[in-house]
Amino acid sequence: MKLSGILSSVVEAIGGTPLVRLDRLTSSRGLKGSILAKLEYLNPGFSKKDRAAKGLIEEAERAGHLAPGQTVVELTSGNMGAGLAIVCAIKGYPFVAVMSKGNSQERARMMSALGARVVLVDQQPGAVPGSVSGGDLELVEKEAQRLTAELGAFRADQFKRDGAWLAHYQTTGPELWDQSGGTIDAFADFLGTGGTYAGVTRALKERKPAIRCYVVEPEQAAAVAGQAVTRPNHPIQGGGYGLADIPFLRGVPVDGFIQVCGDDARHAARWLAAEEGIFGGFSSGANLAAALRLLAGEMKGKTIAITICDSGLKYLSTDLWP
Numbered sequence: 001m002k003l004s005g006i007l008s009s010v011v012e013a014i015g016g017t018p019l020v021r022l023d024r025l026t027s028s029r030g031l032k033g034s035i036l037a038k039l040e041y042l043n044p045g046f047s048k049k050d051r052a053a054k055g056l057i058e059e060a061e062r063a064g065h066l067a068p069g070q071t072v073v074e075l076t077s078g079n080m081g082a083g084l085a086i087v088c089a090i091k092g093y094p095f096v097a098v099m100s101k102g103n104s105q106e107r108a109r110m111m112s113a114l115g116a117r118v119v120l121v122d123q124q125p126g127a128v129p130g131s132v133s134g135g136d137l138e139l140v141e142k143e144a145q146r147l148t149a150e151l152g153a154f155r156a157d158q159f160k161r162d163g164a165w166l167a168h169y170q171t172t173g174p175e176l177w178d179q180s181g182g183t184i185d186a187f188a189d190f191l192g193t194g195g196t197y198a199g200v201t202r203a204l205k206e207r208k209p210a211i212r213c214y215v216v217e218p219e220q221a222a223a224v225a226g227q228a229v230t231r232p233n234h235p236i237q238g239g240g241y242g243l244a245d246i247p248f249l250r251g252v253p254v255d256g257f258i259q260v261c262g263d264d265a266r267h268a269a270r271w272l273a274a275e276e277g278i279f280g281g282f283s284s285g286a287n288l289a290a291a292l293r294l295l296a297g298e299m300k301g302k303t304i305a306i307t308i309c310d311s312g313l314k315y316l317s318t319d320l321w322p
Helices: 023-028 049-063 079-091 105-113 134-151 163-180 195-207 262-276 282-296
Strands: 019-021 034-038 072-075 095-100 117-121 186-190 212-218 256-260 303-307
Touching: 019 163, 023 034, 023 262, 023 282, 034 163, 034 282, 049 079, 049 163, 072 079, 072 134, 079 095, 079 105, 095 105, 095 134, 105 117, 117 134, 163 195, 163 303, 186 195, 186 282, 195 212, 212 282, 256 282, 262 282, 282 303
Parallel strands: 034 303, 072 095, 095 117, 186 212, 186 303, 212 256
Antiparallel strands: 019 034
8 A cells, every 4th residue: 555645634635545346245145247335434524525525615715705714604414514624624714514403413423523513403393313305404505594694604505516526526536447447337326416426427437438327316215317206204314305406417427217215225334334344324325235236237247336425433323223
């Protein structure tokens, strides 16, 4: 392993994560082909959102949209908030994270420890604790808008600002290509803001147009696939909000849609930990479940790339871990 020497801050440690072949999982199930897992949970904030946080803030600085010492506000399920807390702490911007109470408490505690002010928003009446619907997200968005106006803050706006997907276009996608030696046949990604899918898909298809890229969504909440959202309160935290129009996906090719249920995501995350020693969260399990299904079907014998989006440590209070 090549060491990079002494870094000037932890922000420079974002990215460059390892790519691991999940041969134990595939061979034990008699599957032909390979799954390559990008270990994004090894970023400083334990998720892929560190890349997007760095990209958002640095783009805002370049464009002159963020004044020195200005407060930054953003809605988050916890991962973007942790990434922004780290980047803002290093760069000297106060940060306010606005999060639904439906997300795991570990995330709120982590953001607070990293210096963020954390504002927790009540869920909709009748909502299920441990799951965040599009309606819950709307309540968080309203509070984020209110705080942005009240504080004269810069709104990071991870669903709309191009720095989020550009971070994956400029770093995650090229890293996947280089680390795999250009052997990737497919990429599957569970949708939240769509930034990872958009950035990685654009980067990979520029290098190999035949690569197939799949959108992964929860069963009964697959709005991007054009299906009716009948279960907005699914348990796969960090995405699957039932939003049919995701700005980052406009103009980005989609070669197929895969729906994963909560149990599939749970089981896959547990297999990943027990059989490969990789401790990922709910969306990581959803990505793995989708990749296993592809290898068992239309992508038999091929090489599929996924991201391990965040750490299982962020879900110890949930039913992900029995």
